[in-house]
Amino acid sequence: MTISLQFFGATEEVTGSCHLLNLGDKQVLLDCGLIQGSKSDAMRNFDPFPFEPSQIDAVILSHAHIDHSGRLPQLVKNGFSGPIYTHKASAELCEIMLKDAAMLQKRDVERLNKKRIKQQLPPLEPLFDEQDVLRTVKQFVPLNYDEQIQPLPQLKLRLNDAGHILGSALVELWLLGINKKIVFSGDLGREGMPILNDPVAIEEADLVLMESTYGNRLHRSWQQTIDELAEIFAATISGGRGNILLPAFSVGRAQELLYLFHLYAKQWDLSRWKICLDSPMAIEATKVYLNNYPIMDDDFKRFTRQHPGEHPLLSNVEFIQTTEQSMELNEISEGLIIIAGSGMCNGGRIRCHLEHNLWRSECDVIICGYQALSTPGRMLVDGASQLTINGKPVKVAASIHTVGGLSAHADQEELIHWYQQFKSAPPLLLVHGEPEAQQGLIEAIKASSIRQPSSLLAVQRGDKLALDSLPELVWLP
The missing domain is CATH 3.60.15.10 (Ribonuclease Z/Hydroxyacylglutathione hydrolase-like)
Incomplete structure (x- = not known):
């Protein structure tokens, strides 16, 4: 045998x-x-x-x-x-x-x-x-x-x-x-x-x-990662113009970002910004996270017990469900933070947002997850000067930030x-x-x-x- x-x-x-x-x-x-x-x-x-x-x-x-x-x-x-x-x-x-x-x-x-x-x-x-x-x-x-x-x-x-x-x-x-x-x-x-x-x-x-x-x-420490994100948001927010795009995996990374935006909303001065989760799958996955809080870490469970009705994954974000709602975001030129899939930029709604923002020098793209070889996200990390999106070349003028410390x-x-x-x-x-x-x-x-x-x-x-x-x-x- x-x-x-x-x-x-x-x-x-x-x-x-x-x-x-x-x-x-x-x-x-x-x-x-x-x-x-x-x-x-x-x-x-x-x-x-x-x-x-x-x-x-x-x-x-x-x-x-x-x-x-x-x-x-x-x-x-x-x-x-x-x-x-x-x-x-x-x-x-x-x-x-x-x-x-x-x-x-x-x-x-x-x-x-x-x-x-x-x-x-x-x-x-x-x-x-x-x-x-x-x-x-x-x-x-x-x-x-x-x-x-x-x-x-x-x-x-x-x-x-x-x-x-x-x-x-x-x-x-x-x-x-x-x-x-x-x-x-x-x-x-x-x-x-x-x-x-x-x-x-x-x-x-x-x-x-x-x-x-x-x-x-080696990843940066968790505190170094928080400090790095604070610097990115401070520089962008103080400029008062442009949008921030975060290509994110719908399960895991999207929920982690929502939690961070809740924890550091005041420190990062996010109140004047509109935060959107533009991914129907990430929205559904977030509901699964809500239903499974007993297997979360102690800090997360403690927060949910101490703040009933103020869930840390829901408190300061707008869920974007329909394609029409997603397209409307492209009419906003500044003050917008978009979390969208796919995490490697090879599909999903993030590609449309990249098409409308990647060529703008006042915008920022935060890469916060693993990027496989040959994916558009990997090309951005490796310093590509342009991407092909929907069959058209799009110049890379936005600031690209690779935040490896967020890796899961x-x-x-x-x-x-x-x-x-x-x-x-x-x-x-x-x-x-x-x-x-x-x-x-x-x-x-x-x-x-x-x-x-x-x-x-x-x-x-x-x-x-x-x-x-x-x-x-x-x-x-």
């Missing part, structure tokens, strides 16, 4: 998380994420799965972000009918995010097929539609943190708080037939961030799969600290990171004073590891 783990996504890249656990006659998928980035990257989502979806017995989902959950409806469409185990809040968020993804799939494929017809290429079908999403949602099995279950005779499962977004989970897996334990970090959050609890420390494992998104860099991903030091809490220095495999970040993390671990992992490397797509050989790593052909 083969007990193995094979890696099919988020290998030497940050998107498309997908790992296959083979338990002999049972197969379990860890995440099933959408590949994001350039147009050629997105086209890889149309490739067949490298396994038979109907043979997958269960999926364990670390959290709701689309690069971890976005191909679940496609998996269901292609024959998967088993349970999807995830945290309760992640299940609620996925219902919102996957419906939005289905809408975007339909729109993007219609646009792409117009070009393919001109090129005499066969049209494509969307990866999935809303009916596939509805079927997928019915297959979710919501769990609580620290709740241990046995989804299969050979497997026990427990989720713990990863501190990345609402519902994000560290996945603990006990392989009962071979008496081994795997820990999968999913996306690992940071200590001291607002709203969420710190990532849980885990002490025992025979193998650790750890993300490495920011493995080669652990940096190099935090990743090492989280791993350091394992008692026996188990083998460590790096996933979910670009090669430069992974190599930087490997070098930092080797140079550190922590107990060195018995094995340490970044996995590649298709790598297959024999789990019954742990702690030695034996790679199967």
Whole structure:
């Protein structure tokens, strides 16, 4: 009987998380994420799965972000009918995010097929539609943190708080037939961030799969980040003209920004500015945050108890629901703060706002999240002089600020600290990171004073590891 783990996504890249656990006659998928980035990257989502979806017995989902959950409806469409185990809040968020993804799939494929017809290429079908999403949602099995279950005779499962977004989970897996334990970090959050609890420390494992998104860099401290934002707002507000755009992920970053604007409204002199959350999905996600406040950090829960009726995510923001309302914002030339998706500027309403503000030197764009290679957001970070938006070149004259301290991903030091809490220095495999970040993390671990992992490397797509050989790593052909 083969007990193995094979890696099919988020290998030497940050998107498309997908790992296959083979338990002999049972197969379990860890995440099933959408590949994001350039147009050629997105086209890889149309490739067949490298396994038979109907043979997958269960999926364990670390959290709701689309690069971890976005191909679940496609998996269901292609024959998967088993349970999807995830945290309760992640299940609620996925219902919102996957419906939005289905809408975007339909729109993007219609646009792409117009070009393919001109090129005499066969049209494509969307990866999935809303009916596939509805079927997928019915297959979710919501769990609580620290709740241990046995989804299969050979497997026990427990989720713990990863501190990345609402519902994000560290996945603990006990392989009962071979008496081994795997820990999968999913996306690992940071200590001291607002709203969420710190990532849980885990002490025992025979193998650790750890993300490495920011493995080669250190974030600014939380206080330095607050000071940096204060400087940006002070400079813009004192000028009295221009708008501020914040491309933000609809789940996690948008809610974090709303909380900060509430906490620092007076200090940052925001009262004279109109703050708009221009993202229907972020608005729906915010409602999920409101309903799940018991799993927030102590400061957030304390505030909600002490200020009934004054919720910190709702107090000073206007929700923009309709397209018409969103377009009206482009008639406002100054005094406007817009939070809108997508977080990497490769879709959503932020592109329209960039088209109307990016060429204006009196405006500011605050990049406050990870930007994948080849995305418009990454181009702004890398100093692009213009972007193509809706087929037209738009000059970059606005001030571009990259505020890395708002990242929801652990940096190099935090990743090492989280791993350091394992008692026996188990083998460590790096996933979910670009090669430069992974190599930087490997070098930092080797140079550190922590107990060195018995094995340490970044996995590649298709790598297959024999789990019954742990702690030695034996790679199967």
